[in-house]
Amino acid sequence: MDDLPEKKDPKRKPKSGMSRRNFLKISGVSAVAPFAAPLIAATSVLEVEAQAATGMQGPGKVPVTLNVNGKNLNAQLEPRVTLLDALRDQFELTGAKRVCDRGTCGACTVHLDGKAVYSCSVLAIDAQGHQITTIESLSQDGKLHPLQQAFVDNDAQQCGFCTPGFVMACKAFLDHHPNPTMEQIKHGVSGNFCRCGTYAGIRAALMQAAKTAKGA
Amino acid sequence: MADNERDYSWPAPEKRSLIGKRLNRVDGPLKAAGKAKYTYDVHPPGMLFGKGVRSPYAHAKVASIDTSAAEKMPGVKAIHIIQGPGSEIQWAGDYVVEVAAVDEPTARDAVRAIKVEYQPLPHFLDDFTEPKNLPEDNGPLSPRDIFNMLDDDDPESTKRAVSAIQQRGIKFQVTPQLVERMKSNEVPEEVIKALQSAPMKEEQKTDSPYQKEAETVKGDPDAAFKQAEVISEGVYGCPVITHCCMESHGSIAEWTDDNHLMVHISTQNISASAPQYFQALSIPAGNVHIHQDHIGGGFGSKFGVDRWDIAAANASKKAGGKPVRHMLERDAELEMAGSRPSFYGRVKVGAKKDGTLVAWESHTWGTGGPGSAGAPQVPYVVNVPAIRRQYVNVRTHTGPARAWRAPSHPQACLITMGALEDLAAKLQMDPVDFLLKNIELTGTRANVYSEELKIASELMGWKQKWRPRGQNGSGPVKRGLGVSIHTWGGRGHSSDCALTLHPDSSVDIKMGTQDLGTGTRTAILMVAADSLGIPMEQIQLNIGDNQYPPSGPSGGSTTIGGVSASTRRASVDALHALFEKIAPALGAQPGDLEAANGKIQVKGNPAKSMSWKNACARLGAQPIQVVGKNPGPGNLIDSGVGGAMMADVSVDTETGIVKMNKMVCVQDCGLVISMKTAESQCYGAMIMGIASTLYEEKIMDPQTGRMVNPTMDFYRLAGIGDVGDLVVHMMTGKGYDERGPIGLGEPPTVSPMASISNAVANAIGVRVPFMPITPDRVLAALNQGANHAAV
Incomplete structure (x- = not known):
């Protein structure tokens, strides 16, 4: 199992009891494409149903506090608002992008307690109490993180719309695989899609970033 | 010296300080940092969220619309009827009513609260069945x-x-x-x-949904087929696919006063968007301000101002001018914001025993939705001496086609190269030898193709790896190779480059162009800095706004030629003006001066020089302002390129799964300005092509008339593990550089379907006729055992 991505935390219990991803699973429409999907551990249907019996919120707006990049941010949000939409439309953190809006393409990837998640598939109210890290915090004082620099050096981006999500997915992958093989890379960041076709650059960027990290 | 005598030509190889180098793209850091602002990221104060009611029917008349419930909902600020009662809907998902509300959930609820009654009409969706026995x-x-x-x-x-x-x-x-x-x-x-x-x-x-086009006859195909010693017949084709831009289509429209519209729009066409608002809203084009910093993909689908953009502007007006953002959701994006026409064909092609091509006959058809599918011309690139071809356009009730990288070429290439590969297999010839045998039929670029096929063969290890069809191992996994060649025009579009040299030594450039991620910003700066002899960082480049001098739309691989030529001319003109100012101080004639390494110096005597800073200081209070144009004086650009592509695949004959091992792209595009971003175009083209060969299909449900897979889990793109090893080789040097830059966005996207599907046929011994080459189709082809699939 070493080469599998640790993308979704199976132990994380959604507070509202029903994340969008789980909802999709229950309704049986989340038949992910067989050859590209990263293996994402599933919360069992029974577990979700048990959680759903408690702690209902909404449907009106409720106060929400999110810890984003080390700061507490407050907003009034309907419980159905996703973490992605909260970040983008409430807090102007527009690095994470809305593309597929149903947990397939990875353009919305952020970190929740250090693990990569699809922020389109996490409700904002569920993200409370967790450390949320977005692409905006990765570069410090105008200096790119070595992984971001590796993206630039290897031209791992064209239009760049998928890039922030890819960088965050790659960051989480490298945190867990400091010495990645090419095979691990092919599986480990397969939860993100790029339409311009920058995968050759992304592979090279991951290799460069791993090397830089070792040298540092 | 008169302008038309001034030397604008590209610097000789030894004089190029930046052109052709492998530099990082200039907006790379901004994008990697997540700080590049796209249209979808723009959020002016007070912005409303636009959403639309969309037709569930592929073909229907709007009977009635009741917006009363939505109007009463708190937070709903505007409702605008896009297609009122009596309107005829031509494809499922088309917009009928626009809503703008204070937040997105409210807009969604309002859309649901609007009641539209339709009178359904019969729809037609079948583009796959061969149109037969049509009357003349x-x-x-x-x-x-x-x-x-x-x-x-x-x-x-x-x-x-x-x-x-x-x-x-x-x-x-x-x-x-x-x-x-x-x-x-x-x-x-x-x-x-x-x-x-x-x-x-x-x-x-x-x-009738069928429009039969006039037949093309060249030479005497009947006589030629009689002379042919080997004839191959087959069917080939590819379905409608979508653009699937990562950033969906859409805009933010705001009436800043009764007569002025501010629009942020995701577009490939900055300079010509405003007139489209004039057509729809009668607002003078000069009163429409268009702006875009970055675009999340276009691929040919974002030239027009769309129905939803006009709806957002109308909703903004009704909401007292407040900005309204309408970005498409993914299902709308896939259903109707752009698709590539399908193309199917029954082909007969004949040759002499030595491989000399003599005759071609094809019956082809395809759909581009309600309009035209563009009639791809076959045979492609290889101009067979005797030809009979017939094309039927199939009109369907599906979202209309839009330009998709290299319109018509990938489809024409698939059918041509597929038929030629099948013929080569029947002749028991190596398909590379077969192409080379007939290379003169490619016309003026025959030498380019020959050279490229040789280089590609070496990079692929073709001679060592290639085996005749059906002789690719005894185990269940078969390996195969495929080849294809392609072309494109790519002459630079019209472009104006406003360049200013300031007395403080800074330089700024303003152009109403756009960078699709192809590296347009990088190329402009490389040309300007190389020409002016100063670092790229010293130049401030402003693009993406219709207040700047116009450039053409970024489509058809026309941008690099256009912006490079206009920037080169502007730089040369500005330098000339600067030389005239400082020549006396250097005791020389303006014509004796050159700019290099941050200095203005006397040619052949670099000791007699002045720093860039000091030279600019001599301008006094008056900056030098010039506008370089394309077209313009001097022969800076050209049209017409050749490329070759090879694919290496493994096919599991038990599961039907195709695995990409390797692809090689050898491409000519004249003078390469920015090598790194040029190579990226080729990598990207191969990857996009792998997706359209193996995964992509816009699947329509004949019963409901709706797209079955308008999501990214069911509309599959290639992932990082799906693409194998990729090798790119750009043709440069003598024979290429002197032609000047020619567009590159389209050509390498042409050959992937052809080369990969040929590799699959070579691997498993039979043709998989239709894209995408999914496991079920591989198994079906193997079961059938030969290429006589009944269409």
């Missing part, structure tokens, strides 16, 4: 019909065309512009005369 079309001719009838090599074709024009009449106006265009395309004088006196006729209205 004797109706008036279209321009393309006439083009189809003409054959440069056959004087009889002129007579046939003239007689057809006189008998059938025409269905278009013969404008002076059209005559000009025909003359430049060498349409014979007799034909133009016949057109000018031809009767204009109304097309008979028909319920």
Whole structure:
């Protein structure tokens, strides 16, 4: 199992009891494409149903506090608002992008307690109490993180719309695989899609970033 | 010196400080940091969220619309009817009513609260079944019909065309512009005369979805087939696919006063978007401000201002001018914001035993939705001496086609190269040898293709790896190789470059162009800095706004030639003005000076020089302002490129799964300005092509008339693990550089389907006729055992 991505935390219990991803699973429409999907551990249907019996919120707006990049941010949000939409439309953190809006393409990837998640598939109210890290915090004082620099050096981006999500997915992958093989890379960041076709650059960027990290 | 004598030509290889180098893209850091702002990221204060009611029917009349419940909802600020009662809907998902609300959930609820009654009409979606036994079309001719009838090599074709024009009449106006265009395309004088006196006729209205185009005949195909010693017949094709831009289509429209509209829009067409608002809203184009910093993909689908953009502007007006953002959700994006036409064909092709091609016959058809599918021209690139071809356009109730990287070429290439590979297999010839045997049929670029095929063969290890069809191992996993060649025009579009040299030594450039991620910003700065002899960082580049001098839309690989040429001319003109100012101080004539390494120096005597800073300081209070244009003086650009592609695949004959091992792309694009971003275009083209070969299909449900897979889990793109090893080789140096930059966005996207599907056929011994090559289709082809699939 070493080469599998640790993308979704199976132990994380959604507070509202029903994340969008789980909802999709229950309704049986989340038949992910067989050859590209990263293996994402599933919360069992029974577990979700048990959680759903408690702690209902909404449907009106409720106060929400999110810890984003080390700061507490407050907003009034309907419980159905996703973490992605909260970040983008409430807090102007527009690095994470809305593309597929149903947990397939990875353009919305952020970190929740250090693990990569699809922020389109996490409700904002569920993200409370967790450390949320977005692409905006990765570069410090105008200096790119070595992984971001590796993206630039290897031209791992064209239009760049998928890039922030890819960088965050790659960051989480490298945190867990400091010495990645090419095979691990092919599986480990397969939860993100790029339409311009920058995968050759992304592979090279991951290799460069791993090397830089070792040298540092 | 008069302007037309000034030397604008590209610097000689030894004089190039930046052009052709492998530099990082200039907006790379901003994008990697997540700080690049796209249209979807723009969020002006007070912005409303636009959403639309969309038709569930593929073909229907709007009967009634009741917005009363939505109007009463708190937070709903505007409701605008886009297509009122009586309107006829032509594809599922089309917008009927626009809503703008304070937040997105409210807008969603309001859309649900609007009641639209439809009167459903029968729809037609089947583009796959071969249109057979269609009656001869004797109706008036279209321009393309006439083009189809003409054959440069056959004087009889002129007579046939003239007689057809006189008998059938025409269905278009013969404008002076059209005559000009025909003359430049060498349409014979007799034909133009016949057109000018031809009767204009109304097309008979028909319920048939099929439009049969005039047949093209070149040479004597019947006689040629009799002479052929080997004939191969087959069917080939690819379905409609979508653009699937990561950033969906859409805009933010805001009336800043009663007469002025501010628009942020995701577009490939900054400079020509405002007039489209004029057409829809009667607002003077000069009062529409268009802006875009970055675009999340276009691929040919973002030239127009769309129905939803106009709806957002109308909703903004109703909401007192507040900005309204309408970005498409993914399902709308996939259903109707762009698709590539399908193309299917039954082909017969014949050759002599030594591989000499003699005859081609094809019956092809495809759909581009309610309009035209563009009629891809086959045979592609390889101009077989005797040809008969027939094309039928199939009109369907699906979202309309838009330009998709290299319109018509990938489809034409698939069918041509597939048929040629099958013929080569029947001749028991290596397909590379077969192409080389017939390479003169490619015309003026025969030498380019020969050179490219040689390089690609080496990079692929073709000679060592290639095995004849069906001899690719005894185990269940078969390995195969495929090859294809392609072309594209790519002449630079019109472009104005406003360049200012300031007395403080800074330089700024303003251009109404856009960077699709192709590296346009990087290329402009490389040209300007190389020409001015200063670092790129010293130049401030502003693009993406229609307040800047206009540049053409970024489509058809026309941007690099356009912006490079206008920037080069602006730089040379600005330098010339600077030289005139400082020549006396250096005791030289302006013509004796050159700019290099941050200095202005006397040619051949670099010791006599002045720093860039000091030279600019001599301008006093007056900056130098010039506008460089394309087209313009000097021969800076050209058109027409060649490329070769090879694919290496493994096919599991038990599961039907195709795995990409390796692809090689060898591409000519004239003078390469920015090597790194040019190579990225080729990598990206191969990857996009792998997806359209193995995964992509816009699947329509014949019962409901709706797209079955408008999500990214069911509309599959290639992932990072799906693409194998990728090798890119750009043709450079003598024979290429002196042509100047030629566009690159399209050409490498042409050959992937052809080369990969040929590799699959080589691996498993039978043709998988239709894209995408999914496991079920591989298994079906293996079961069938030969290429006689009944279409």
